[in-house]
Amino acid sequence: YDAGRAAAPSAQPEACPAPNRARETVGMRAVVTRTTVCAPSTASARARVTIRRAVLAQPQPRRVAAAASRADAEVYAEWLAARDVKGDSLEISYVGGAADAAETTRGVVAKKNIKVDEALVTLPRGAALVVLEGQENPHEDFMSDELWNAAGEEKWALRVALVLLREYALGAESAFAAYLKQLPETFNLIGSYSEDEVRALQYPIGEKIAREQRDENAEAIRLVRKHAAKGGALASLSDERIVWALDNVRSRVFSGRLVDDAKLRAKLLPRSLAVGMCFATFMTAPSAEGRWLAVFAVLALTVFDSTSNSDRDSKTAYVLMPLIDALNHKTMLKTEFEFSGGAFVLRSPREYKTGEEVFISYGVLNNDELITRYGFVDSDNVADVYRFEGFLPFLQANHEPMKRALGADSKRLATLKRTHPELDEALWNANFISDGTAEDKLLWALRAVLATPEEFAKANGVDGFKLGGGAPEKRAADAIQAAVSARLAEYPTTLEEDAEQLKSASENMATAIAFRIRKKRILSDASRIYQT
Numbered sequence: 001y002d003a004g005r006a007a008a009p010s011a012q013p014e015a016c017p018a019p020n021r022a023r024e025t026v027g028m029r030a031v032v033t034r035t036t037v038c039a040p041s042t043a044s045a046r047a048r049v050t051i052r053r054a055v056l057a058q059p060q061p062r063r064v065a066a067a068a069s070r071a072d073a074e075v076y077a078e079w080l081a082a083r084d085v086k087g088d089s090l091e092i093s094y095v096g097g098a099a100d101a102a103e104t105t106r107g108v109v110a111k112k113n114i115k116v117d118e119a120l121v122t123l124p125r126g127a128a129l130v131v132l133e134g135q136e137n138p139h140e141d142f143m144s145d146e147l148w149n150a151a152g153e154e155k156w157a158l159r160v161a162l163v164l165l166r167e168y169a170l171g172a173e174s175a176f177a178a179y180l181k182q183l184p185e186t187f188n189l190i191g192s193y194s195e196d197e198v199r200a201l202q203y204p205i206g207e208k209i210a211r212e213q214r215d216e217n218a219e220a221i222r223l224v225r226k227h228a229a230k231g232g233a234l235a236s237l238s239d240e241r242i243v244w245a246l247d248n249v250r251s252r253v254f255s256g257r258l259v260d261d262a263k264l265r266a267k268l269l270p271r272s273l274a275v276g277m278c279f280a281t282f283m284t285a286p287s288a289e290g291r292w293l294a295v296f297a298v299l300a301l302t303v304f305d306s307t308s309n310s311d312r313d314s315k316t317a318y319v320l321m322p323l324i325d326a327l328n329h330k331t332m333l334k335t336e337f338e339f340s341g342g343a344f345v346l347r348s349p350r351e352y353k354t355g356e357e358v359f360i361s362y363g364v365l366n367n368d369e370l371i372t373r374y375g376f377v378d379s380d381n382v383a384d385v386y387r388f389e390g391f392l393p394f395l396q397a398n399h400e401p402m403k404r405a406l407g408a409d410s411k412r413l414a415t416l417k418r419t420h421p422e423l424d425e426a427l428w429n430a431n432f433i434s435d436g437t438a439e440d441k442l443l444w445a446l447r448a449v450l451a452t453p454e455e456f457a458k459a460n461g462v463d464g465f466k467l468g469g470g471a472p473e474k475r476a477a478d479a480i481q482a483a484v485s486a487r488l489a490e491y492p493t494t495l496e497e498d499a500e501q502l503k504s505a506s507e508n509m510a511t512a513i514a515f516r517i518r519k520k521r522i523l524s525d526a527s528r529i530y531q532t
């Protein structure tokens with residue numbers, strides 16, 4: 001299915017599909033060392049993106065409570081088989097308890113012993129919901145061209161959501177009805193948090209993210225209400241259903257570049273459009289059978305057809321992948337995808353025993369991204385970051401050595417901004433990685449800004465402070481220690497109080513508390529590291 005044109009759905013949608021599987025990692029401890037992303041060799045036999053993450057701790061054991069609803073499971077299995085989706089070694093099961101509306105206990109277990117690199121799922125392209133960059137309105141009888149164009153490439157999630165809503169409105173007549181019954185009915189993404197739950201994050205950036213997601217939801221609803229035909233199937237859907245579709249896209253979409261076939265190429269707009277993606281990191285990887293580009297904003301898959309010789313032949317694709325999207329997240333050695341012979345293939349990152357839950361990695365994601373896209377956090381996330389906004393203004397107002405340094409050379413900050421704008425940015429928005437270490441650019445900037453006029457002249461300016469050591473290094477460490485200690489003191493609760501509150505907190509509140517605990521641990525580690 002490539003968002004092709006089809007008959008219009010009835011004006012009144014079918015009853016809401018039964019909830020299905022969220023990808024939350026419930027009751028999991030995912031602890032890793034530093035994460036690196038490794039591009040495959042050009043000599044690789046298959047086009048492949050590998051996400052490598054070193055494992056320090058295994059997830060907490062989770063008993064397989066029961067197989068998924070037998071009736072739904074049988075219908076879904078028949079649907080997958082009819083579309084030649086292969087996943088014979090896997091079974092969707094409740095791995096942490098009884099089902100709930102958000103399907104937070106659902107995952108995938110091994111039906112047999114699985115070897116490393118064994119194909120877990122083979123999914124023909126026709127069994128996935130695909131929306132392509134630059135594609136014209138695929139369902140003019142469901143949504144207007146005005147709505148499709150208003151969404152535009154920058155609102156790609158809304159475009160995919162509209163295609164999903166069309167299938168929902170078709171009800172039992174949808175070719176993807178069995179898949180829709182596997183989707184969660186509710187989500188715990190940050191945009192759904194109450195004001196108290198957002199405040200419980202105790203993190204200004206988290207509050208911004210929550211507002212942004214709410215604004216995205218409101219804008220999508222506004223566009224639908226403005227452009228949906230009166231009395232049509234789309235207009236009859238509730239605001240909550242529109243947000244449901246957006247949340248499914250946020251938490252389940254694969255994104256990448258895919259070469260179009262001749263039939264679809266005819267429907268592409270004759271121009272190249274830039275696609276904006278939040279939290280995106282890119283790495284190209286040429287190989288014998290194709291080219292891949294990893295997009296770690298979401299669980300992101302990039303696919304190039306083996307016949308393609310140029311990136312100019314490809315378009316960004318947004319893909320909802322049945323069965324593959326049921327696997328839960330775990331920090332692990334690697335996750336591999338490939339595209340060959342017109343099918344997406346997911347390969348096992350390690351060996352699994354019969355009855356064991358099978359995991360994949362959603363990518364190198366910090367907790368800001370996890371709570372935004374998936375509604376959970378990793379309490380030991382080594383990819384997490386603490387971003388200290390307003391770091392420089394704090395030092396200017398509260399740190400005497402900074403006041404003295406800038407008083408001795410009033411042009412120092414202007415020089416830094418002019419010659420090294422990236423260091424100026426690091427001073428304003430200081431980043432601390434998961435172990436509490438300050439990013440190199442912040443240390444470099446502090447060494448330069450806090451240097452005496454004599455030291456600055458002797459070093460021939462900012463570049464002379466790239467390497468640490470000596471008095472400049474100590475001053476930089478003192479500045480960091482002062483700032484992070486003050487930030488920790490500003491929190492309304494301590495880590496000990498947070499741990500106690502966590503024991504009795506409700507689901508969203510528990511996630512918010514776990515989120516702030518991880519942030520405070522980063523600051524605490526930074527305070528210890530830079531205590532001179």
